[in-house]
Amino acid sequence: MSDNIIVTAAGDSIENTLVEEFQGGLRGPLLRPESDGYEAARKLWNGMFDRRPALIARCAGTADVIRAVNFARDHRLHVAVRGGGHSFPGHSICDGGLLIDLSAMKGIRVDPAARRAQAQPGVKWIDFDHETQAFGLATSGGTVSDTGIAGLTLGGGLGWLSSKHGLTVDNLTSADIVTADGRLVTANAAENPDLFWALRGGGGNFGIVTSFEYQLHAVGPMVVGGMVLYPLSQAKEVLRFYRDFTKTAPDELTIYAGFVTPPGGETVVALICCYCGPLGEGEEAVRPFKSLGTPVHDALGPLPFVAQQQIFDAGFPTGSNYYAKAASLGDLTDEAIEILIEYAATMPSPLSGMVIQTVFGAASRVAPDATAFRPRAFPYAPIIVSQWLDPAQTAENVAWARDCWGALQPFAGGVYVNDLGENDEDRVPAAYGANYQRLAALKKKYDPDNFFRLNPNIKPAN
Numbered sequence: 001m002s003d004n005i006i007v008t009a010a011g012d013s014i015e016n017t018l019v020e021e022f023q024g025g026l027r028g029p030l031l032r033p034e035s036d037g038y039e040a041a042r043k044l045w046n047g048m049f050d051r052r053p054a055l056i057a058r059c060a061g062t063a064d065v066i067r068a069v070n071f072a073r074d075h076r077l078h079v080a081v082r083g084g085g086h087s088f089p090g091h092s093i094c095d096g097g098l099l100i101d102l103s104a105m106k107g108i109r110v111d112p113a114a115r116r117a118q119a120q121p122g123v124k125w126i127d128f129d130h131e132t133q134a135f136g137l138a139t140s141g142g143t144v145s146d147t148g149i150a151g152l153t154l155g156g157g158l159g160w161l162s163s164k165h166g167l168t169v170d171n172l173t174s175a176d177i178v179t180a181d182g183r184l185v186t187a188n189a190a191e192n193p194d195l196f197w198a199l200r201g202g203g204g205n206f207g208i209v210t211s212f213e214y215q216l217h218a219v220g221p222m223v224v225g226g227m228v229l230y231p232l233s234q235a236k237e238v239l240r241f242y243r244d245f246t247k248t249a250p251d252e253l254t255i256y257a258g259f260v261t262p263p264g265g266e267t268v269v270a271l272i273c274c275y276c277g278p279l280g281e282g283e284e285a286v287r288p289f290k291s292l293g294t295p296v297h298d299a300l301g302p303l304p305f306v307a308q309q310q311i312f313d314a315g316f317p318t319g320s321n322y323y324a325k326a327a328s329l330g331d332l333t334d335e336a337i338e339i340l341i342e343y344a345a346t347m348p349s350p351l352s353g354m355v356i357q358t359v360f361g362a363a364s365r366v367a368p369d370a371t372a373f374r375p376r377a378f379p380y381a382p383i384i385v386s387q388w389l390d391p392a393q394t395a396e397n398v399a400w401a402r403d404c405w406g407a408l409q410p411f412a413g414g415v416y417v418n419d420l421g422e423n424d425e426d427r428v429p430a431a432y433g434a435n436y437q438r439l440a441a442l443k444k445k446y447d448p449d450n451f452f453r454l455n456p457n458i459k460p461a462n
């Protein structure tokens with residue numbers, strides 16, 4: 001028996017017997033602040049968020065998810081939903097209320113003949129790639145292998161296969177979802193197509209996905225990828241080359257640019273890429289990247305696809321403090337390049353960096369209203385990520401990212417919802433642009449009381 005009082009959003013307390021009854025009906029554990037494992041379970045990837053849910057339901061399966069949704073709704077509890085725990089603005093943790101934690105739901109089934117995979121919402125990209133690469137298959141996922149498939153898929157999904165195979169949402173073929181009324185609904189092209197449209201970019205607004213089904217493609221086991229680094233003094237030429245080259249690059253080649261500071265070194269400009277076609281063609285395609293001047297470091301060449309999927313991992317460790325701002329640009333103008341270089345030269349923390357993600361090739365050929373993911377026509381999506389360890393340095397690191405983002409605003413035309421940061425709620429309608437009204441109508445249909453609100457929130461239409 002716990003003495004901890006569970007308080008609803010309306011300020012009423014819930015009797016312990018009701019909580020115990022809820023707990024008794026779960027297959028996974030229900031953690032309270034005094035439970036073993038509670039402290040570890042409430043930690044997020046982003047160390048900025050020190051929140052304490054009243055209850056954490058570590059769901060073992062769909063039945064637990066349904067039970068948790070019904071309990072939270074009936075008792076008007078605040079709810080946070082967690083897949084891989086990599087929300088930049090800390091949406092997957094709440095103070096008080098119920099955290100519906102899906103991280104233990106890690107089942108994956110690959111059908112190599114049909115080139116399909118089904119995965120549960122606790123799966124991370126490192127798990128997914130492991131299972132699918134056993135058959136020489138992959139889908140379009142993220143660029144840090146510790147991120148969850150769930151949040152990443154539902155927001156859109158930009159990664160190393162985007163130019164060839166589209167975004168992650170373009171490869172989502174079906175999903176099972178528990179809606180706010182506790183029903184399990186399947187959404188795909190044939191069943192509930194309106195919900196299927198909304199799930200492909202609409203984030204966690206419509207319910208809790210308990211199973212994702214993806215189209216797979218032949219990829220690897222080797223690709224041509226990695227990165228080449230140049231000194232900051234050459235950044236203007238490198239980024240101009242990058243801008244021009246990306247516009248005519250083959251679909252097999254997805255290319256990002258960025259700024260990082262290697263341990264103990266100077267800040268450098270990086271070209272990072274993945275060519276997922278024949279290796280010889282890939283080596284030819286990336287050859288120009290190596291002769292833009294004198295590289296500080298050249299690690300561009302054949303490597304296993306799973307290694308490519310992990311090349312950013314060391315730069316984003318769990319527990320650091322993070323703050324991100326992002327924008328989508330119609331072009332990488334000389335003015336925007338100047339701004340990025342100016343801010344790269346003044347990063348207050350050597351752990352911080354910037355990455356210019358891209359929406360080219362197959363990802364850009366899908367119509368902006370074909371899925372909820374909107375910014376298809378904005379090929380460059382820079383994300384400015386502050387990372388620091390000492391909480392006393394929060395203000396200057398947050399200010400740096402905000403100022404850089406502010407300076408880019410005259411060139412920005414949208415934003416990718418998964419790259420929204422803290423206090424970006426007012427940017428959600430702009431992130432969805434002309435798709436927002438349709439999303440708001442579907443929110444009203446599937447979640448009229450805005451039960452799922454701790455996310456880049458779409459308000460139910462009036």
Ligand SMILES: Cc1cc2nc3c(=O)[nH]c(=O)nc-3n(C[C@H](O)[C@H](O)[C@H](O)COP(=O)(O)OP(=O)(O)OC[C@H]3O[C@@H](n4cnc5c(N)ncnc54)[C@H](O)[C@@H]3O)c2cc1C
Nearest residue numbers: 083084085086087091092143148150151152157158204209
């Ligand atoms: C280090 C890092 C690298 C990244 N790299 C990329 C990248 O390469 N490409 C890219 O596209 N994005 C990238 N992102 C952004 C990433 O897509 C989002 O942060 C995403 O939300 C992470 O998903 P998650 O499951 O790990 O997060 P969580 O924090 O678990 O979830 C985030 C939100 O998603 C929703 N959600 C999670 N699970 C479910 C579910 N099963 N059903 C319904 N809603 C759910 C909830 O609203 C939750 O608050 C990156 C983020 C980080 C921190």
